[in-house]
Amino acid sequence: MTETFQLAVIGGGPAGMEAAITAAEAGVTVIIIDNFPSLGGQYYKPLPDEFGARKKTKTEREAEVLFKMVKGLPITQVHGALVWGLFPDEKQGGWLVAVHGEGAPKKVHVQAVVLATGAYDTPVAFPGWTLPGVLTAGAALTLVKTQRVAPGRRALVVGTGPLLLSAAAHLIDAGVQVPAVCEASRPFFKAIPYAFTALGQLGRIEEGIKYASKMASARTPYKMGWSIVEARGTERVEEAVITRLDSAYRPVEGSEQTIAVDTVVTGFHLIPNTGLARMIGCEFEYCQEKGGWVPLRDKTMQSSQPGVYIAGDGAGIGGAEMARLEGRMAGLAAAVQVGGITQGEAGGVYGRLKSELKHQRGYARMLGALFTPRPGLTALAKDDTLICRCEEITLGEIRSAVAAGARTLGEVKMITRTGMGNCQGRMCEHGVTNAIVAALTAEKATHQQVGMYSIRPPLHPLPVDVLADAAEELD
Amino acid sequence: MRIDQSSSLLPEVKRGKKIRIVVDGSFLDAFEGETVAAVLLAAGVIKFRLTREHRHPRGVYCGMGVCYECLVRVDGVDNVRACMTPVVDGMNVETCREVEL
Numbered sequence: 001m002t003e004t005f006q007l008a009v010i011g012g013g014p015a016g017m018e019a020a021i022t023a024a025e026a027g028v029t030v031i032i033i034d035n036f037p038s039l040g041g042q043y044y045k046p047l048p049d050e051f052g053a054r055k056k057t058k059t060e061r062e063a064e065v066l067f068k069m070v071k072g073l074p075i076t077q078v079h080g081a082l083v084w085g086l087f088p089d090e091k092q093g094g095w096l097v098a099v100h101g102e103g104a105p106k107k108v109h110v111q112a113v114v115l116a117t118g119a120y121d122t123p124v125a126f127p128g129w130t131l132p133g134v135l136t137a138g139a140a141l142t143l144v145k146t147q148r149v150a151p152g153r154r155a156l157v158v159g160t161g162p163l164l165l166s167a168a169a170h171l172i173d174a175g176v177q178v179p180a181v182c183e184a185s186r187p188f189f190k191a192i193p194y195a196f197t198a199l200g201q202l203g204r205i206e207e208g209i210k211y212a213s214k215m216a217s218a219r220t221p222y223k224m225g226w227s228i229v230e231a232r233g234t235e236r237v238e239e240a241v242i243t244r245l246d247s248a249y250r251p252v253e254g255s256e257q258t259i260a261v262d263t264v265v266t267g268f269h270l271i272p273n274t275g276l277a278r279m280i281g282c283e284f285e286y287c288q289e290k291g292g293w294v295p296l297r298d299k300t301m302q303s304s305q306p307g308v309y310i311a312g313d314g315a316g317i318g319g320a321e322m323a324r325l326e327g328r329m330a331g332l333a334a335a336v337q338v339g340g341i342t343q344g345e346a347g348g349v350y351g352r353l354k355s356e357l358k359h360q361r362g363y364a365r366m367l368g369a370l371f372t373p374r375p376g377l378t379a380l381a382k383d384d385t386l387i388c389r390c391e392e393i394t395l396g397e398i399r400s401a402v403a404a405g406a407r408t409l410g411e412v413k414m415i416t417r418t419g420m421g422n423c424q425g426r427m428c429e430h431g432v433t434n435a436i437v438a439a440l441t442a443e444k445a446t447h448q449q450v451g452m453y454s455i456r457p458p459l460h461p462l463p464v465d466v467l468a469d470a471a472e473e474l475d
Numbered sequence: 476m477r478i479d480q481s482s483s484l485l486p487e488v489k490r491g492k493k494i495r496i497v498v499d500g501s502f503l504d505a506f507e508g509e510t511v512a513a514v515l516l517a518a519g520v521i522k523f524r525l526t527r528e529h530r531h532p533r534g535v536y537c538g539m540g541v542c543y544e545c546l547v548r549v550d551g552v553d554n555v556r557a558c559m560t561p562v563v564d565g566m567n568v569e570t571c572r573e574v575e576l
Contacts, residue, residue: 035540037561042539048508048561050491057486080559120541132521132534139538139558147513148478148488151535152521173482214484235532236521273541389536389544392528422543422554427536461543461554 003105005031005076006338007331008097009114010083010276013041014320015312015327016116017066022331023114024073026340031076031108033083033099039067042118042138043320045145078104085457085470086113086276086308095307098457100466107473112307112334115277116327119270119291119313122373123427124159125387125395126380128231128240129266137167137267150174152263156240158182158228159267161371162208165222167265169211172218179259181215182226182242184249184268184377187370204363229256229380231264240264249376268373270317271430277314278455280305286447289368290316292430293452299354300333301326309334318364325360329353378434387435388428390421395435402439408451409433422461425453477517494564505562512538512545512557515570523547523557525571532571548572 009020012034020032032039040046044063047053056064070077081101089096089109097108121136128134135151137159143149154177157168168181215222223242229251230241244255271291278284283296283304294316301309309330312323332353336346381387383396393416401415409432412418418432419425429452436450458467481487491507496514505514512535515523522532523545536544538558545557548569557568 035559047488048491050506050508052489053486055486057484120537120539123537123542130531130533132523132532135535136537139535142538142558143513143516143535144478144485147509148485148490149509149513149517150476150478151516153476170484173484174478175476175480210483236534389533389542392526392531422546423541427542 001105002096002107002109003031004109005029006110006340007031007112007114007334008033008095008108008110009116009331010097011041011116011118011312011314012036012039012077012079013116013118013312013323014043014066015118015314015323015330016041016114017070018324018327019114019116019309019311019331019334020075021066021069021073022328023335023340024075026332026335028335028338028340029074031078031110032070033078033081033097033104033108035080035082037080039070039077039079042120042142043323045142047146051148080104082460082462083276084459084462086280087457088280098470100462106470111338112309114327114330114334115308115310115314116312116323116330117273117276117314119272119317120426121266122268122271122291122430123389124266124268124373124377124380125385125431126228126230127382127385128233128237130386130389131231131233131237132235133233133237133262134231134264134266137163137265140167140265141170144170144174148174150176151265152261153177154179154261155263155265156180156182156228156242156259156261157265157267158240158242159269160184160373161267161269161367162204163267165208165211165215167267168220169214171265172214172220176263178215178218178220179261180226180242181220181222182228183222183224184227184245184373185371186224227251227377227380228264228266237262237264245376249374250379251376268377269371270313272314272316273426274314275424275426275455275459277303277308277310278452279457279459280308282308282310284452287316288447289365289372290318292447300350301330302333307337316364317368318360319367322357322360322364325353325357329357375434375438378431378438381431381435387431388416388418388421390423390427391417391419393418393428398432398435399439402436406436407440407445407449409436409453410451412436413453419453424455424459429453476519494562496562496564496566496568498568499570507562509562510558511547511549511555511560511562511566511568514562515557515568520570523570
């Protein structure tokens with residue numbers, strides 16, 4: 001059975017909630033669909049509904065304001081459901097959203113879609129990165145903040161970006177020993193040209209200082225220009241080897257140190273989650289500072305596909321504040337498109353949002369410049385290191401495919417099966433692309449030439465009966 | 476390990492109702508609202524599955540439903556993401572199963 005709404009918002013983080021609220025306030029019928037049991041996404045990381053808290057953190061209070069607004073408006077919420085496909089509706093116009101989840105509508109027809117699918121930690125491959133005990137900063141923070149479970153007893157935190165400080169501080173407060181935080185960049189030096197931008201973000205600096213003081217009292221060193229080179233252990237992580245990096249992030253030989261740990265938390269900045277936009281053929285550009293491949297959008301957040309708006313980190317890494325503004329912009333534009341309000345009524349708000357967005361972009365650019373992983377990190381993987389975790393394909397196999405003539409991601413996929421497993425390429429695209437570019441240095445290959453994986457429905461693995469059922473319905 | 480101490484970043488919480496699930500044949504205490512992944516990690520179980528090709532152990536990696544590394548068998552259904560699945564009283568979880576997609 002198909003349910004009908006004017007707007008579907010996919011993703012319930014800061015961008016998605018703001019888009020839904022803005023559109024619903026304009027009288028648009030909205031459905032918001034999220035993969036988690038409750039709204040909030042990876043930024044707010046709310047406690048489960050079943051947990052109770054007497055004292056709330058600032059971020060939790062901020063999230064609650066949004067939850068209440070969503071609840072108070074006629075917005076249909078669908079939780080714990082996967083959107084596995086997005087299809088243009090050839091007959092009626094608009095879009096069909098294919099959903100899988102208990103109690104969720106299987107198919108939703110809408111006139112407009114806001115994709116607010118967020119981002120995930122950049123998977124950076126190094127020897128031993130597939131061992132149990134190596135997990136992303138996002139995973140560690142989710143476990144600690146929302147589940148109140150520590151992932152281990154002694155955790156090395158490695159990668160790049162402000163999330164490392166947050167991860168380390170939360171782990172320390174969780175009672176986990178953090179012997180060191182290895183930041184691949186040297187942000188203090190690089191931040192000088194951005195001093196003015198940084199001053200406009202005092203709230204964030206305050207947060208950073210709070211994290212740094214947690215680290216100081218736990219005597220956790222913040223090692224700038226350092227990275228992990230290997231995680232070792234037979235069945236799980238037992239120790240980690242760290243090393244100094246040069247300015248291109250290449251390991252400096254002879255500087256290795258070995259640290260006994262049972263956990264390694266890796267946060268190498270973020271990658272936008274763009275599967276649905278790719279599936280429907282949105283146009284993309286490659287922009288390393290924004291996390292790689294990002295969809296092209298106009299000023300109202302509309303993609304190259306009419307009626308499809310993309311907001312937040314899923315359109316390029318910009319942080320939660322920018323995501324909220326983009327979400328509002330997308331929700332407003334969608335409301336105008338479906339006739340909830342007129343262009344004239346929206347005009348003033350548009351203008352305000354545009355100038356606030358401009359301000360936020362400065363901060364996003366600073367983060368990009370400070371923390372974008374540099375090519376040297378690809379040198380961490382050895383020939384026998386897995387790049388594609390699902391299909392267990394090594395760097396050596398990818399290099400052989402390139403030596404045999406493969407030049408694009410698609411060609412390497414056909415030869416080696418990278419990207420054909422359960423994660424549908426989300427985990428390996430970054431690593432495989434970098435491996436191809438590195439192998440073709442002599443030909444000066446670019447990320448643009450290497451391209452991206454083509455994404456087809458289903459976006460996620462589905463039970464066969466669900467697919468069979470859907471094939472009949474969507475026919 | 477469950478975090479029970481209160482701190483400025485992690486103020487005290489009251490977990491959901493205490494329940495029990497079965498993991499690889501043994502009972503484990505759990506609390507409503509927890510995910511399968513959290514319950515396993517709290518009990519010190521970090522090997523969730525074995526890879527198809529080399530039978531190498533894998534555990535939680537992305538923690539947000541993207542990487543499909545934390546797949547376990549839940550109530551007879553294979554390939555369930557432990558990080559995205561809330562526990563239910565009496566749930567039967569099997570790790571490192573031989574059969575896999």
